[in-house]
Structures are given as C-alpha cells and as structure tokens.
Amino acid sequence: MKEKKSKIDVQGFEIAVVNQSNSDYISLTDIAKQKNAESTGLVIAHWLSTKFTIEFMGLWEQMHNKNFNVTEFRNIKNEAGSNGFILSSKQWIDKTNAIGLTSSAGRYGGTFAHKDIAFEFASWISAEFKLYLIKEFQRLKEEENSRLSLEWNLNRTLSKLNYRIHTDAIKEHIIPKNITKDQANFVYASEADVLNVALFGKTAKQWREENKSSEGNIRDYATIEQLLVLANIESMNAEFIRMEIPQKERLLKLNQIAILQLKSITANDLFTKLKE
Known part of the structure; x- marks a missing residue:
C-alpha cells in the first residue's frame, strides 16, 4: 500500500508522519533532533536499550504482531542493562520481526514508529515535547478527517446528481429536435424565448398552453442537464448579440449547440458508473 506522508511542526521541529x-x-529520527540533531541514531539506540523501553516494546508487539519472535525478545530483555549493551532499531526489527518500528537508510530514510511507540519516545525526550507532539498530531488527524468527510459528502452528492442526469438522459424529450424553418423565421419578442426554442423547441407561452394545469414555467420543469446547457447557451447568446449576429442565425446556432451538448452529456459512460 502506498504511503501517505504528512508533516507537522512541533516547537519548531518538522516531524514526518x-x-x-x-x-x-x-x-x-525527526523527534530525536530535539535532543541531538547530529546523532539521531544514537539517541534512538540509547532509548531503545533501556529495560523499560524493551519491556514496553515487547508488550506492544505481542498485542499487535502475531509473528513477533518472543524467544528473541526474551534474550534481548535478559541482556538489557549489561555493560556496553546497545540496541539499534534495525537490530530490534531483524531479531524480533517487529512491526512497531520501521527503519531505512538514505536521505529520505530514517526510523519511524507506530504512534503509540513514538509518543513514548517523545516522553523520554521531553514531557513538554510529547504534549506538543500529541497536540499537533491530533490537529493533523482532525484536518484529515474533515477533508475526508467533505470529500465523501461531495462525492456522494455528485454521484446522486450524475445518476439523475443519466436516468433523465434516456427520456426522449431531453434532446431537442432541430427547429423548423417557420420557427427560425419567427421573430421572437423576448430573447429568453430564443433560448427556450433552441433548447426546448417551444416558447414559454406555448408551454403554458400545453401545460395549463402545471404551476411555474417551462424552466421549472427542466432537467439538470438541460439547465446546464441553458446556462451555456445563454452566455453564448450574449456573445452572439455582441457580435451583431441576426436573431435567426443565433437561434439556429444555439439549437445545434444545445443538441450537441446534450448528446455529449447523456452519452458519457461516466454517469452510469457513479450510481452508488
């Protein structure tokens, strides 16, 4: 699984998560810089070599790692406290098959620990530093949860919206027909009706006469994709007007644009895949 990397600032020290x-x-490695920026590996090894740390690490592994080598752990535990005993993170991982620590060499490597273990290490470094570390880590998690919640709600809303677009697309009335010559020759008193005819194939008055029992107007009953295209051709019509294109020509152009755009929307397979 790909790692997700973040950074938090703790008392002026940048800590990778x-x-x-x-x-x-x-x-x-980043936490150890608070104590000695030049010898972070040695700082970690000194902490890891204490009997208390070894007992803590062993208990954590037994709780979370079914493949933990308990025999090697006991051997290490028995050696702890003897003269010259030093345990590096790599030795601990290799000997016990531990998962609470990870260690890698190189410029972007270093030693990482599960948050439970990292907080213990920070406590050994400084009680104050540990508290600030926990505070900043919690802030990071709250921000991530907030983003995930926002993304989930947005994706959910878009899925519902796109599914509605897809289901509406199967209805025959969505795609407008090519307007007739009589319609193209008719001079409409309202530019709004130019858009209505281009998209719906009828004027607002014609729709009201056909739907006397319905409240509202023709646009109140438009589908979502029709409203999207309506917004597009409305801005285009304004530009055509500035270009001094005659109304008849604008109507024909807008009608063809509406047809092409609606066909493009309803033919998009993406809408069918977002039903969830």
Missing part, C-alpha cells in the same frame, strides 16, 4: 496500512507512523 506516514500512514501505512491504515496505521500512523511518526519519525523517531
């Missing part, structure tokens, strides 16, 4: 398999890992 990555999400792996739905678990958050925080850079111990």
Whole structure:
C-alpha cells in the first residue's frame, strides 16, 4: 500500500508522519533532533536499550504482531542493562520481526514508529515535547478527517446528481429536435424565448398552453442537464448579440449547440458508473 506522508511542526521541529496500512507512523529520527540533531541514531539506540523501553516494546508487539519472535525478545530483555549493551532499531526489527518500528537508510530514510511507540519516545525526550507532539498530531488527524468527510459528502452528492442526469438522459424529450424553418423565421419578442426554442423547441407561452394545469414555467420543469446547457447557451447568446449576429442565425446556432451538448452529456459512460 502506498504511503501517505504528512508533516507537522512541533516547537519548531518538522516531524514526518506516514500512514501505512491504515496505521500512523511518526519519525523517531525527526523527534530525536530535539535532543541531538547530529546523532539521531544514537539517541534512538540509547532509548531503545533501556529495560523499560524493551519491556514496553515487547508488550506492544505481542498485542499487535502475531509473528513477533518472543524467544528473541526474551534474550534481548535478559541482556538489557549489561555493560556496553546497545540496541539499534534495525537490530530490534531483524531479531524480533517487529512491526512497531520501521527503519531505512538514505536521505529520505530514517526510523519511524507506530504512534503509540513514538509518543513514548517523545516522553523520554521531553514531557513538554510529547504534549506538543500529541497536540499537533491530533490537529493533523482532525484536518484529515474533515477533508475526508467533505470529500465523501461531495462525492456522494455528485454521484446522486450524475445518476439523475443519466436516468433523465434516456427520456426522449431531453434532446431537442432541430427547429423548423417557420420557427427560425419567427421573430421572437423576448430573447429568453430564443433560448427556450433552441433548447426546448417551444416558447414559454406555448408551454403554458400545453401545460395549463402545471404551476411555474417551462424552466421549472427542466432537467439538470438541460439547465446546464441553458446556462451555456445563454452566455453564448450574449456573445452572439455582441457580435451583431441576426436573431435567426443565433437561434439556429444555439439549437445545434444545445443538441450537441446534450448528446455529449447523456452519452458519457461516466454517469452510469457513479450510481452508488
């Protein structure tokens, strides 16, 4: 699974956070810079070599890692506290098959730990630093959850909208017919009716006569995609007017544009895939 990387600022120190398999890992290397920016690996090794840390790490692994090598853990635990005992993150991972830590070399590498372990390490560095780390980490998670919630609601709304467009597309009345010569020759008193005829094939008055029992007007009963195209041809008509194109020519152009745009919308397979 691809890692999702983020950065948080804790008392002036930039701390990397990555999400792996739905678990958050925080850079111990970045945290260690608060204590010694030149020897972060040594700082981590000193912390990892304490008996308390080893016991904590072993307990965490046994709770979360079914493949944890308990035998090697006990061997390491027995050695802890002896003269010259130093345990690096790589040794811990290799010997015990641990998953709470990850370690990689290189410019963009370093040691990362599951957030539970990272907070313990930060506490060893500084109680104050740990509190600020937790605060900034929580802020990051709240922002991510807010974005996810917004994206989910937006995607859900778009899915419903697009599904409506698709279902409406199968109705024969959506795609306007080519206007007749008589319609093209008719001089409409209102520019709004030019748009109505181009898109719906009839004037507002004609629609009212055909729908005497309906309230509102022709546009109140338009489908979503019709309203989208209406907005497009309305702006185009304004531009055509500025270009001093005669009304008859504008009507013909707008009618053809409306037909092409609605065909394009209703033929788009994307709308059928978003029903959920």
